[in-house]
Structures are given as structure tokens and as C-alpha cells.
Amino acid sequence: MGKNNGHIRFVVGLGSCGIAAGAKDLYEELAAKMKSHPAATLTHTSCNGMCFKEPILEVFYPDGNHLMLGNIHKKDVDKVLEPLLTQKPVDEKFVIENSLQPDKVESFRLKQHKIVLENCGVIDPDDIAPYLEKGGYTALKKVLTSMTFEQVIEEMKASGLRGRGGAGFPTGMKWQFARNTQSEKKYMICNADEGDPGAFMDRAVLESDPHRVIEGLIIGGYAIGAHYGYIYVRAEYPLAIKRLKIAITQATERNLLGDNILKSDFSFHLKIKEGAGAFVCGEETALIASIEGERGNPRLRPPFPAVSGLWKHPTNINNVETLASVPWIINNGSAAYASYGTAKSKGTKVFSVAGKIAKGGLVEVDMGIPLRDIIYTIGGGTSSGKPFKAVQLGGPSGGCIPERLLDTPVDYESIAATGAIMGSGGMVVMDADTCIVDVAKFFLTFTQKESCGKCTFCRVGTTRLLEILERIAAGKGVMEDLDKLADLSVKVKDLSLCGLGKTAPNPIITTIKYFRDEYEEHIKDKKCRAAVCKDLIDFAVVEKECTGCHACFKNCPVKAISGTAKAVHHIDQKICIKCGMCYEVCKFNAIFKG
Amino acid sequence: MAQINVEKYIAGYGRTKESAIPILQAIQTDYGYLPMDVLGKVCEESEITKSHLYGVATFYSQFKLTPKGKNAIKICKGTACHVKGADVSIVAFKDQLGINIDQTTENGEFSLETVACLGCCSLAPVVMVNEDVYGGLSSSKVRSTLKKYGKE
Missing domain, CATH: 3.40.30.10 (Glutaredoxin)
Incomplete structure (x- = not known):
């Protein structure tokens, strides 16, 4: 290039x-x-x-x-x-x-180490030539011409690569299980159903370097003995789907996909399946049901997909980032990959950093670096300049990590010890203007809506959890509600079949653990210190700051504001719905909320 | 009523239940939603049962059983958008279009819905109009975005 x-x-x-x-x-x-x-x-x-x-x-x-x-x-x-x-x-x-x-030097680029993202923002993703120039498909060639499937699997095991979708299961072992099952037909699937709100790593990789994911998928197919593959992409990512389709055509034209790849005995056929908007389909058995044309209800495991998956054939499912790591490992060797990271979490991890962060974006770092480096050195601290409150890791399945734990290294075990999870890599930063009860309520609103309804404790339990949180946010909570939340959280976790229900209470558990004082303020003092919970705050005009510019008057959706041009305005509390529009449009800091 | 032709869906994607999702996606692309009579016809001419097709259509949030506007507005309700004030832009869209979430304007020009996450979190709050994404929403940006699509 x-x-x-x-x-x-x-x-x-x-x-x-x-x-x-x-x-x-x-x-x-x-x-x-x-x-x-x-x-x-x-x-x-x-x-x-x-x-x-x-x-x-x-x-x-x-x-x-x-x-x-x-x-x-x-x-x-x-x-x-x-x-x-x-x-x-x-x-x-x-x-x-x-x-x-x-x-x-842009500080955002300091402390980063790009393996998965090495071509992102460098090559033209619509053209296969730049990928080939960067050494693309050499790993596939190496595998097909000089490695047995056992060697490929051993190389993956030795690299220490663990599933980047969130669970962190060793990739080499997963491939081994799928290889061990004897069957005429097997499937290799890429899970690109990145449903965690606040996460966009997989979208960025698919849009920026689609061939890398395809190459990893074909190598996986060779290792487990699958000749058919699917990439399951969520429909909200039209550009990723478009670029993947182009890449599959280009790879097929060059005999990198199809029958007898590069004149070898190995054939691999790849199709794209577009998701249709269901968070639960990120769970592997629900994803399989969706490809089969069913409602995305998870299935009981065992049997695991490696034994009986898509149409009851052995199936292996890996996340986008996991597969995008594979070509690098084959090209550079497992030892090189394992030299990065910590004892149990090898290599690098991609995070999408968003929310109240000064420099939001996509970050790839060695496993083991402290969270603080990502938030402050790379991300530049909060965007508002206000105090940092928490970073949310792992989306609706994850948890909030407070300031005092920011020296936690990013590896699977250390993050799990905080009560959060590594997850797929979504990181949402929150500052003093974020209400922690509202955040828990936000996630439960999401999981309650996305629960497929199969398990009672997930379907009904998340609904009851949400109702309690709504009560607390409305200033109608009682102290016993905190015990009820804790008790019900354990039951929902224990009695749900799949990851959605098993992790749905995590945002509640971690926020109560680290921010109990904020919950208690909502309950006892009827106070929301971040001025977010509508039932606990009022909006009012700060008379000495109001210039009478009329902007609030014009934008108020319920006509609760009165006042003539250049005169001080007033908000009628009886009509006000506390939507915050006046606060947003006022350029003179003349609206008080709290 | 004109004859409904569903042959292209069945020929294009297959006649078994495995094809339910791509068939529904293709119908929605053509009609903007899933008309019941078209779904019925698909079931008559394929092996997919009515209960299965309806079950799938109501499980996935992408599928709509009522017509959408010419311009489909999807407001992101992801985590980053939420903490950065998506609720205010939702109020602005509702107010400026005079409709609620999951409704369509009387002239059929705009429909409003919320979606879980569009994956453009660093530009939060964001919205997708048809297939284009707009970031950094404020009430004035909502106004200028709607204007771009012909709202007066």
C-alpha cells in the first residue's frame, strides 16, 4: 500500500x-x-x-x-x-x-498494540488486493500446504487464544471438540450478531477488514473438518453485510473459497445469514435456531453444538474478533501471540470505548493493562471534565466498575472478580451526570424486552426486577427493595437456561455493590444526585441568567414555558413533563435541574 | 385486489421453514412491512405453515406488521446514546413529527421507532434514517435532519 x-x-x-x-x-x-x-x-x-x-x-x-x-x-x-x-x-x-x-503524537495511539486491527483504517476493505499485499491469505496457504488439522488445533491451543465474544472459552479446545465428533457434515459459524448496546468492535472489524474474518473462518473449517460456513450478521449493520458480500465474491473468484481451495483437497462454502433483530441470538444455540429459520429460542445444553448443532450436525461458533486473530497466530506463531498478555489471558483485546469519554473509539491493547490506561491515557478522561463515576463493561451481561477499581488489569479473571465481565469489549464511560439507578434500570429494560420468554425466571424475573428499579427511580422505593433485588437476582441467574438470563442481574448486583449510597439516596432522601430520575427533579428558570431568547419557549413540547422575548421566562411545574428539552436548548445556563 | 405474486420469494429463498427469515426480509424490503395477505399466500405456496411464519415475524424486532413511513427513522437507544441524552432527541422527534414511537405520520412520510444499538456509539446520540446514520443529535440537529428528508 x-x-x-x-x-x-x-x-x-x-x-x-x-x-x-x-x-x-x-x-x-x-x-x-x-x-x-x-x-x-x-x-x-x-x-x-x-x-x-x-x-x-x-x-x-x-x-x-x-x-x-x-x-x-x-x-x-x-x-x-x-x-x-x-x-x-x-x-x-x-x-x-x-x-x-x-x-x-496523538495520545490515543499510545499504549495500543494492533493485531486484530492492524489493517483497520489502513486498507481499502472493498478490494482484496491490499489485503493480499499485507500478507492476507498466506496463513490459509500455510495451513493448506504444510499443516495437518491436528497441528492447526495444537497451534491454537498453544496460543492461549480465548473466545472474544465474552465467555473466554479456549478456542483451540473448542475446535478440538468439534473435530472429535465424527460426522459427514459439520458447520463453522462466525457469530457477528453484536447485540450488546454500546459495543461496536465487530462492526468495525467487518467493515474495515472483512477478508481477515473470512480467512480465520476457513482455517477454522479446515481444523474441525467443516466444509460449510455461515456468517450470522445483525441486520443493523448494512455496511458490514455489503462489504462481506463483496469479500466473499472476491475470495471465491480467487479460489480462496469454494471447491478445492488453492488446488488442495479442502473445500469450503460460505454464506451470510442476516439476523432480524433479537439480542438473544448472540447466544449460540439461539443463533443456530435462527439460521434454521426458527424463533431464536435457546436450547438446553448438552448436547453442545460441537456434538449436535446446526441441523443436528457438529457445529463450531466463534466470534468475529476471535476469528480475526487466527491468521496472525498462524503467520507469526503461537509463541509470539502468547508472549503478549497475562498468564491466563493471552494476546490482545479490542474495546469500543464510548459514553462520556473525551476520545471515544476503537482500542486494541495487550491483555493485562490497567483499565485506567484505557480510560485516561488513551481515552483522555471524561468528555465533560466532570468526575469519572464508573465504566460499564460487558453490556447488559456486565457490570459497572467504580473509580477505585480502575487499576484492575484487563484479563478475564480480574474483570470477573469485580463482578463485571470482560464481555465482548463494549466499554461505556459514565460521569457524575449519570445516575447509577437509571443505568441499572436501562439495562433491565433492555434484557426484559429481549428475554425470549422461554424460562419463567428470566421472563417474569426480569420484569419484577425492572418494576422494583422503576419504583426506586420514582422515589417510591423502600429499603427492603434492595434485599428483594439481591434475592431475586440470584434466582434469575440460577434458574435461567441461557446466558441472557444468567447474566441479566449483573448490572444490578454490581451497582448495588459499589454504589449502594446512591440507591439509598433515591429511597430515603428521594434524591437523584445526577439529576436524571424525572420523578425526583424539577426544572426551573434561573432568572438572573435568562436573556429571554425564547429558545426554551419554542422547543418545549408541552407548552409549559411562558414569557415574551427579552423577558425572563417561567416554567409551569403542573404542565412540565421534565423531558429536559429546555435544559438542552438553553445556551445561557439559565435552566436549573435538580 | 391485484394478484399477489410470491413466486420470486419462494424461488429465490426456498420453500421450507429454513427460508422463513430471508423470505420475510425480502417481503419487507419490497412492501416496507409484512402485509398479511402476502404472508398467507407464501404459506399456501410453500411448506411453511402460517403459525411458523407468524411466530417468526412476531419474534424478531426487525419485522413490522403495519406499514412504515417512506422515511423510516430508527432512534438508537443503546447504552452510550442513553447516557448521552437520547431521551431528549426522542422527545424532539416525537414533538416535531407529532407522532409517538411506533407510529407513522398521517401523510405517510415518516415513521418512528427505537432500536437497541446502531453501533456508532462514539457519535452518540445517533439516529438512522433509512440507511443513513446521523450522530451528535440535539433538537436543532433533529430539525435539520428531518428537513433533509423533506419535512417543512
Whole structure:
């Protein structure tokens, strides 16, 4: 990719986040304005992880110099294009990195170590050639020409790679189980049903480097002896689906998929299955039911899918990030991979960091680094500058980790010891303006809605848990409610069949464990210190700050605000629904909430 | 009523229950929702039973049994969007369109729904209109986004 053929190469990041931030408009504007310039070319890549800097433009010069610009929009093109084409300085506010200023380093990139994400934001995901140039499919070639399936499985075991979907089961052992079952037909499935709200690692990998996942999947197929594979992708990720379809066509054209791959005896056929919007389908037996065309109800295990899975054939299911790690391990050796990380958690882990964080984005770090490094060194602390309250790991199955535990290393066991789980890697940062009871209520609203209804304790239990939380948030809770939450949480965990119910109470358990004082404030003092719970707060105009700009008046959806232009406004508490609209639109800090 | 032709769905995806989800997805792409008479016809001409097809259609949140607007607005209710104030943008959408969640405007132009997570968490709060995602929502951004799709 480094070759420019004497051209100045412009590269725009066109991942979903980038496009949402305006990267497509930027790309089109550049295309129109650069048309007449013979010495420059325009291409695209996907996401380099710096979501907080989107849209991102990189420029590579024939002399080897390189510039990375961020927060650059269509309207800025006229300002920067000429200096970029003539290699003159551009407005510093756009510059993230410049090879001529080696001291200018973006702290977000410090402490990161990219294995899974090594090509993300580097290659054009719609073209197989850049992936091949980066050594793509050499691992597949190596496996097919020089390794037995036993050797591949042993290599995976030796690498220490554990399932990145959340459970952390050793990948090599999982492959071994599927290999051990004798059957004429087996299936290899990639679980790309990334349903955790707040997680987007898998989307970014699929959009940025789809061939890497496909290569890992084919190698897995070879190892377990499967000739058919599926990638189950959630329908909310249309761009990932589009790029995967293109990649499968390209790989098939080059005989990297299909019959007798690369003239070997091994054949592998791959299909995409689009999910239809059900969180529970991230659970492997529910995912299998969904591919079979059923409602996504989980099934009792055993038999495990490795023995009887899709259409009762042995089936192995791995997460996107797990499979994306496989080609690197084959190419570089298990020892190289195992040299990163901790004793029990090897390699690297990708996290998506979002919420109240200054620098949100996609992060890949060695296992074992403290959470604090991710939140502060890489993420730059809270976006509001207000005190950090908690980081939520593992989505609805996970838990909230408070400030005092931020030195916890990221590995499966240490995170589990806090009561949270590693999960798939979604990290949502919360500051002093986030109410912890509201967060627990948010997750239970989600799991209650997504419970498939098969198990009573999940179906009814999450409903009762939610009702208690709603009561506390409304200021109608009693202290015994905390005991009821604790008691019912244990029952829902113990008496549910699948991971959804078994982990649904985790957000409640961890928030009560670390933030019991906030629950007690809601119950005893009828107070929400973060000013989030509507029944416990009021909105009022701060008279001395109000300029009478009329913005609150115009935006109030229930006409609860009165006042004429340039005069102090008033909120009628009887009409106010506490939606917070006036607070959001006021530019003069003239609305008080609390 | 015009003859309903479901042959392309059955020929395209298969006639057994394994094909239920892709068939429903294709129908929804064509009609914008799942019309009951089309579903009935699929069952008549394939091996999929009515109870199975209806069971699947009502299990997955993607499927809608009532018509959606020309512009389908999906407001993200993921964790990051929630802590960054998605509720205020939901109020703004409801107020500016004059409809509730899971409703369609009278002129059929817009429909509103909430979804679990669009995976664009670092731009929270976000919304998806048809297949385009918009981030950093505020009430004025809601207004300008709706304007882009022809709302006056």
C-alpha cells in the first residue's frame, strides 16, 4: 500500500462512524475538486479507531511523507486542498499527525498494540488486493500446504487464544471438540450478531477488514473438518453485510473459497445469514435456531453444538474478533501471540470505548493493562471534565466498575472478580451526570424486552426486577427493595437456561455493590444526585441568567414555558413533563435541574 | 385486489421453514412491512405453515406488521446514546413529527421507532434514517435532519 506511483494519495475513512460524521460528503467533495488534478488519487479505507476525530483524511506523498487530518468536513476542502496538493502547511487544528513533526503524537495511539486491527483504517476493505499485499491469505496457504488439522488445533491451543465474544472459552479446545465428533457434515459459524448496546468492535472489524474474518473462518473449517460456513450478521449493520458480500465474491473468484481451495483437497462454502433483530441470538444455540429459520429460542445444553448443532450436525461458533486473530497466530506463531498478555489471558483485546469519554473509539491493547490506561491515557478522561463515576463493561451481561477499581488489569479473571465481565469489549464511560439507578434500570429494560420468554425466571424475573428499579427511580422505593433485588437476582441467574438470563442481574448486583449510597439516596432522601430520575427533579428558570431568547419557549413540547422575548421566562411545574428539552436548548445556563 | 405474486420469494429463498427469515426480509424490503395477505399466500405456496411464519415475524424486532413511513427513522437507544441524552432527541422527534414511537405520520412520510444499538456509539446520540446514520443529535440537529428528508 505504501506505493504511490508518483501520485499524492488521499485516503478518506469510510466506516459507518465516519460516514455518519460526514466522511461521504467529504469524499465526494474531494472527488469533484480533485478531478482535474493529474498528480493526485483519491481512495477510501474504513475505520482507524479514532472515532472522535471523524471524518479523517490521510495524505501520502511520493517522498514518503504522510499527514493525518481529523474533524475535517466538506466545507473545509477549499481551505486545505491547495496546500495539501502543494505540500504546504495546513491549518494545525486539523492535523492529528504529520511525519514532518514526529513529536506531535496523538495520545490515543499510545499504549495500543494492533493485531486484530492492524489493517483497520489502513486498507481499502472493498478490494482484496491490499489485503493480499499485507500478507492476507498466506496463513490459509500455510495451513493448506504444510499443516495437518491436528497441528492447526495444537497451534491454537498453544496460543492461549480465548473466545472474544465474552465467555473466554479456549478456542483451540473448542475446535478440538468439534473435530472429535465424527460426522459427514459439520458447520463453522462466525457469530457477528453484536447485540450488546454500546459495543461496536465487530462492526468495525467487518467493515474495515472483512477478508481477515473470512480467512480465520476457513482455517477454522479446515481444523474441525467443516466444509460449510455461515456468517450470522445483525441486520443493523448494512455496511458490514455489503462489504462481506463483496469479500466473499472476491475470495471465491480467487479460489480462496469454494471447491478445492488453492488446488488442495479442502473445500469450503460460505454464506451470510442476516439476523432480524433479537439480542438473544448472540447466544449460540439461539443463533443456530435462527439460521434454521426458527424463533431464536435457546436450547438446553448438552448436547453442545460441537456434538449436535446446526441441523443436528457438529457445529463450531466463534466470534468475529476471535476469528480475526487466527491468521496472525498462524503467520507469526503461537509463541509470539502468547508472549503478549497475562498468564491466563493471552494476546490482545479490542474495546469500543464510548459514553462520556473525551476520545471515544476503537482500542486494541495487550491483555493485562490497567483499565485506567484505557480510560485516561488513551481515552483522555471524561468528555465533560466532570468526575469519572464508573465504566460499564460487558453490556447488559456486565457490570459497572467504580473509580477505585480502575487499576484492575484487563484479563478475564480480574474483570470477573469485580463482578463485571470482560464481555465482548463494549466499554461505556459514565460521569457524575449519570445516575447509577437509571443505568441499572436501562439495562433491565433492555434484557426484559429481549428475554425470549422461554424460562419463567428470566421472563417474569426480569420484569419484577425492572418494576422494583422503576419504583426506586420514582422515589417510591423502600429499603427492603434492595434485599428483594439481591434475592431475586440470584434466582434469575440460577434458574435461567441461557446466558441472557444468567447474566441479566449483573448490572444490578454490581451497582448495588459499589454504589449502594446512591440507591439509598433515591429511597430515603428521594434524591437523584445526577439529576436524571424525572420523578425526583424539577426544572426551573434561573432568572438572573435568562436573556429571554425564547429558545426554551419554542422547543418545549408541552407548552409549559411562558414569557415574551427579552423577558425572563417561567416554567409551569403542573404542565412540565421534565423531558429536559429546555435544559438542552438553553445556551445561557439559565435552566436549573435538580 | 391485484394478484399477489410470491413466486420470486419462494424461488429465490426456498420453500421450507429454513427460508422463513430471508423470505420475510425480502417481503419487507419490497412492501416496507409484512402485509398479511402476502404472508398467507407464501404459506399456501410453500411448506411453511402460517403459525411458523407468524411466530417468526412476531419474534424478531426487525419485522413490522403495519406499514412504515417512506422515511423510516430508527432512534438508537443503546447504552452510550442513553447516557448521552437520547431521551431528549426522542422527545424532539416525537414533538416535531407529532407522532409517538411506533407510529407513522398521517401523510405517510415518516415513521418512528427505537432500536437497541446502531453501533456508532462514539457519535452518540445517533439516529438512522433509512440507511443513513446521523450522530451528535440535539433538537436543532433533529430539525435539520428531518428537513433533509423533506419535512417543512
